[in-house]
Amino acid sequence: MLSVAALNQYYGESHTLWDLSLDIPVGASVALMGRNGVGKTTLLKCIMGLLPVRSGEIRYEDRSLTALRAEQRAELGIGYVPQGREIFPMLTVEENLKTGLRARGDKSKGIPEEIFEIFPVLKTMLRRRGGDLSGGQQQQLAIGRALVLRPKLLILDEPIEGIQPNIVSEIGDVIIRLNRARGKEVHFEKRESSVTDEIRDAIVRVNREMGVTVLLVEQKQHFVKRVADRFLIMDKGRIVAGGTMAELTEDLVRRYLTV
């Protein structure tokens, strides 16, 4: 679904990502791990078009993203929840959610109702200012905002940083639920009379809601083991290991993750 090939990125003269390549298969939930400062956030920002790259290619569903602006990448179906959430504290919850729609050319469609099914608390707080929400509620808002364009790939940067333990498990549940259908599309061969429009819409909606491929940066292993089925490890701007969660050995943890 997403592939990065031989990517090089610099901050000024400082070479940060080195010939970096990776592949995220459709339907996977992949944890990108590594110590502080190895380049995880930088990589996500390059994928989203928020930082320029020096060379290499980023492809999404067989299209090159390299020349596209951040909004165009969002429009193609990539949702992004930045580190630190970056919600607008002075805007209401509703206004914050609407900022997620800005990439869309056709602005006539509003916030999809399923956002409130996933995060009921947002519905009760529509008129509250973002800055008045708790940390966990702000994170739900940040994820909700990333879901308003119904992305097929959801990228999250440290989604449980600074969040209370009870909300951490809720955020974990949401990620698992979003990812569960493993990205498989529902196809209707022909209109069957037994399937009403309402049921058809509900199936498509639930599938959309739950068929999201996930790429998340996260350090906390218990959380990663719960929500991800694959891992990638970065060190000094390169991918140095990857595999299924069962292949994350103690040796890898010692070499690349423990501080």
Ligand SMILES: Nc1ncnc2c1ncn2[C@@H]1O[C@H](COP(=O)(O)OP(=O)(O)OP(=O)(O)O)[C@@H](O)[C@H]1O
């Ligand atoms: N805007 C910037 N200008 C210059 N250097 C930067 C900038 N942002 C990050 N860096 C440097 O690039 C390197 C990679 O940083 P990055 O934030 O991508 O790492 P990270 O793995 O996400 O770390 P963390 O877990 O702390 O978020 C670090 O050495 C960092 O100091």
